[in-house]
Amino acid sequence: MSTDSNTKYVGKAPNRVDGPLKVTGTAKYAAEFDVPDLAYGYVVSSPVAKGRIRKIHADKVLGLPGVLHVFSHENVPGLAWFDRSYKDDVAPGGSPFRPLHDDEIKFNMQPVALVVADTFELARYAASILEVEYEVEKHETDIESKRDEGYEPGRGKTGYMPPQRREDADKGLEQSAHRIRHEYIHGAQHHNPMEMFGATVHYHPDGKLTIYDKTQGVYNCQQYITKIFGLSKDEARVVNLFMGGGFGSGLRPQYELFLSVLAALELKRSVRVTLTRQQMFSFGHRPHTLQTLELGTGPDGALLGLKHYALHETSRFEDYTENVVNWSGMLYKCPNVRLSYGISPLDVYTPLDMRAPGAATGSFALEVAMDEMAYEAGLDPLEFRRRNYAEEDQNKKAPFSSKKLREAYDEGARRFGWDKRPMAPRATREGNLLVGWGVAGGVWDASMQKAAAKATITADGRLTVASAAGENGTGTYTIMAQIAAETLGLPLEAVTVRLGDTTLPEAPLQGGSWTAASVGTAVKNTCEALGEKLLKLAQKMDDSPLKDAKPEDVEFVNGLIRLRKEPQQSVVLRDVLQVSGEREIEVDSSAMPNPVNMQKYSMHSHNVVFAEVKVDEELGTVHVTRVVNVVAAGRILNQKTARSQVLGSVVWGISMALMEETVMDHRYGRYMNHNYAEYHVPTNADVRGIEVYFVEEEDPHVNPLGVKGIGEVGLLGVAAAITNAVYHATGKRVRSLPIYLDKLL
């Protein structure tokens, strides 16, 4: 009679709880909220990269019936004065860009005006004929010409870890029997979520605002808006219920938020501002990065020395940083390591964290270099990695809280059939095609942030859990529902999850792969606290079998509260609620990372990727025919949404390897392929067999749920595995992404 596991949802594969809303089009995105008497703003973007706005001739535009206003630096009212008011939670060091602040043009496609009209079409037309006079100045946008001007940034940005060194890398390299040194490059890449940035600001009769914005952090946006416009939190509610992809682009408030709030406050009217696809290329991006890797091993293939240097662009006004090189001191065991890092300011917008920021870049260079090193040392690339397996985190000099990368190697190699791989390049041919197999992997932080949640149960046995966390499309609603349902032994259908609203308990930005750990733990703690209240009520019932039970003596399963040791001693949860006479019971709680464990352990997720490519050598075309991605990231909360996350990562990795690059014409300092037709990401026709496996880790240290997050780790190593497979197929080593066909001709 074991129906014990009915409400055990964690680790299973339930469908997305928000699936029906999405497929029926009832899930509302920021630019879809209907509000009365809405005006529409259209952004005018600078056609030059550097200079000044001499004059904005708005008369003609203002004469069009239905055009309400043209906002620009010429008429924006006095707003907050100091930089700190414009700094958001993840702002790098420096002076944040202020839209419509003054006449200075700092980057191409900078917003220079907002035309507001009664209809979107009119606003767009009016914007197209708005005459703006510019004084053009000479710009610099090419990192290649600034190679020698990189400087080491300060610790301005949250999460940035200055690179380290240990022992003597030069000496280690000198003592090496085998050495390699190469440069690895990728261009700028833009997040390009399907949903473009947009905000609908509802201006209420009392002057308060409800702001529906595309963002990965409603609290971050609220703080930004209230500081700049001098509003109270009560006057600026920020809501984001769903996102059509973020990938980091929504970590910082984008300028549609500032512009729509400005217009709504000034016009005392509801306003919507949406960006065009082209304007999606006018802000943060993964920076164009140049990296040099130097590796050396002893005769046995043991790494003796490693040097990794990275240089990337930043803007003139902020020092954007990411952890590019740090991973190279951690993924493999090596006694002598020197990691160094520089940034170089250009006339571009500040780069912005993009899925696995730094690690996606660094792991590409490290893992291609490891492949080159393996060949130099005459070792199978997987065997080479096994020989240099890091049993502890040498950067931190601490043990890993858990690490099953070796098991992931075994699982992946077996699934892929790696043991049948000939070592020599160009060994397998199918007609015109050369077949190659490559391997690579990566490491990512298992982070946790402070988060709060609220849980409310009503007499009918329905539970609502709420937190201001975001839903990027990753499955947050679903995993929170699973955790809540399991903690209180309720059916999944009885749980409603509310997210993305500043009227709800505060949650961190949706980023860093920390939402599952942070908000998940907060939801768990909150539901446990609610459970204790329910137990107390149950104990007040006549003849309660739980009378003397302590919270740890009972469990909530299948709608019952029962004794762990005597499961037949139980009460029905709904009876407890009804007998108690309470209409609803609400509990607030939160979760914090454990500082002792954080000190004691290195907490990281790992993965390994095996890729097969087929290359038509004569024509240069590369097809990725098979990818196996094995992820070791603690406990998996939902097999289905987790797998989807990693599938998406592999697709993105194929993109990064073969297609993705925002190309700038440096004569204009302007990205030229700024649309979906010319900024290539894979289509269905580019993607074939992807297999995803999880090697689950029991990790009691990382957080109470034992989860590490899988939003980013799956991307690591994909581009490198494909690059390595291309080498194995053709004998040609490509060190700059993307691998366009002409690089193989």
Add this chain to the structure above:
Amino acid sequence: MNPFTLTRAASAEAAVRDFSSHDSPAYIGGGTNILDLMKENVAHPTHLIGLNKLPLNAIETTADGGLRLGATATNADTAWHPEVKQRYPLLNQAILAGASPQLRNMATNAGNLMQRTRCYYFYDTATPCNKREPGSGCAAIGGYNRIHAILGASEHCIATHPSDMCVALAALEAVVHVQGKDGARQIKFEDFHRLPDDQPERDNTLQPGELIVALELPKQGFAKHFSYLKLRDRQSYAFALVSVAVGLELEGATIKDARLALGGVAHKPWRDKKAEQLLIGQPATEATFKQVAEAVLKDAKGQGTNDFKIELARRAIVRALKQAAAGEQQASDVFTNSNP
């Protein structure tokens, strides 16, 4: 977007009349290109003449055994028409290599001929472009010109015609039937699109207001030995870096008749009749094909980022000819076309 008026023409003659009675008119078929151009502020028609109600969507065989493709038949309906599939598989393959299924369901045959270049600078009004704004200069020269021309370009424009379908139509010697205000006329496909010379704003030789009513394919369809080879930066929804349309007639191992046209390399579908003559009477061998490829690219000129296209085109010609001679359809991709 400019304010504009829209009428729906009931006949070709009425459409042409409507055109001549407006200041900045434009025809609109499937709208898959002109709407983008209007939204991106590149085209500013003040009057649109909708063509989809015209009785011009038939696909039917002609008296002399050819096939007449109506101007407003969609690319999808044309590609999957039994006569096209069976007798003109080169056209079927070329159409299916282009755009995406959604676009092919909307785009019309005449519209395919009339689509504008995908040059980045043409679409970005922040940069000069002689095609968009005559006399402003060509930003693609000396800029990012990966998708630009290596043949027949001028100092004024290095844009390419983006169509796949037109490359096959060029190889198949289609004839374009047009209706003008002074009556109907026929234009040989090779004379329809033009090279940029000093008038890059003109993509073709149509007179103002002339309307395409049909495309006519001659009887010869090269259904046995053909190839459409398209090389691009991803497998769908990407324009050709280089494409090659080949039709061959073989007698034993000897080439009796040949057609060869390239896409993605010039301001127009690049049919090379001299190369065809070099093939005729020769054995269908790699040596022959290499000679021909050399001849086609003899005057090719790279622009920097597209220099690789010269060698790529050379190799693509050889591969396409080999495939056609062997009676293989495009086999360079391990992924088959994702279409039904």
